[in-house]
Amino acid sequence: MEETIGLWTVFGSEVLGTGILLLLGVGVVANVVLPKTNGNGSGWIVIIFGWGLAVFAGVFDAGRSGAHINPAVTVGLWVSGADEYAPGVDVTIGSTLVYFAGQLVGAFLGAVVAYFAYYGHYNDPEAAGTQLGTFATGPAIGTVKDNVVTEVVGTFVLVYIILRFGDTPTEIGPLAVALLVVGIGASLGGPTGYAINPARDLGPRIAHAILPIRGKTDSNWGYAWVPIVGPIIGAVLAGLLSHVSI
Structure with a gap:
């Protein structure tokens, strides 16, 4: 018999x-972007592999809840018609909100811890104006329609593959999800920085807005809806198409 878990455990x-x-994800970007770190300037390949390994660790750590760690995964499962998010956790509005809340709180806290791990570098005068990019995503070319489409496509690939081959990240396996995220970053991450996860962007963006970071710019709230709406649309499409036989 499978172990059932309660919503507090979720x-x-x-x-x-x-x-x-988010601790490892924000951390790898900080290591590459902020001045005077040992990893400064090491580039995009380091960032995408760092994010992939961050996903690997996060999926292992959140295994009891199915390791959604991403509202888009939760939405994709809901739309796909799944009965449960995890053993004994029925798909309801209440349980969905619990997943969303846990993901957003975790994303915020992970970003805050990463900030303190790089405290001296974030507050170095040479870092002024670069800090937001370590917390939240932003477009290389700010064309809203194109940016939304990029996030829709990247998130669709993530959620569709998870649903087709495992239903949840824990069932497809931490390594498989990690490599999938690396692949999406290498192939589709260039235009927007590939949020593909509303909590991954919103939680750290809130942290950036609140934290007393020396020389920081604004938190670019005008763009903040794109890495929320795009991934949700991609997740809905993935959920709808996940059971289509080809």
Whole structure:
């Protein structure tokens, strides 16, 4: 008999898993972007592999809740017609909101811890104006329609593959999800920085807005809806198409 878990366990699992994801994800970007770090200037390939390994760790840590660690995965499962998010966790509005809350809280906390890990570098005068890019995504070319499409496509690939081959990240396997995220970053990450996860962008963006970072710019709230709406649309499409036989 499979172990069943309660919603408090779901919440805690998603907080911890998403927190680890964002601690390592924000951390790798900080290492590459912020001045005077040992990894400064090491480039996009380091960032995408760092994010992939962050996903690997987050999925392992949040295994009890199915390791969604991404509202888009939760939405994709809901739309696909799944009965449960995890053993004993029925798909309801209440349980969905618990997943969303855990993911957002975890993303915020992970970003805050990453900030303190790089405190001196974030507050170095030479870092002024670069800090937001370590927390949140932004477009290389700011064309809203194109940016939304990029996020829709990247998230569709992520959620569709997870649903087709495993239903949840834990069932497809941490390594498989990690490599999938690396692949999406290498192929589709250039235009927007590939949020493909609303909590991954929103939680750290809130952290950036709140934290007393020396020399920071604004948090670019005018763009913030794109890495929320795009991934949700991609997740809905993936959920709808996940059971289509080809």
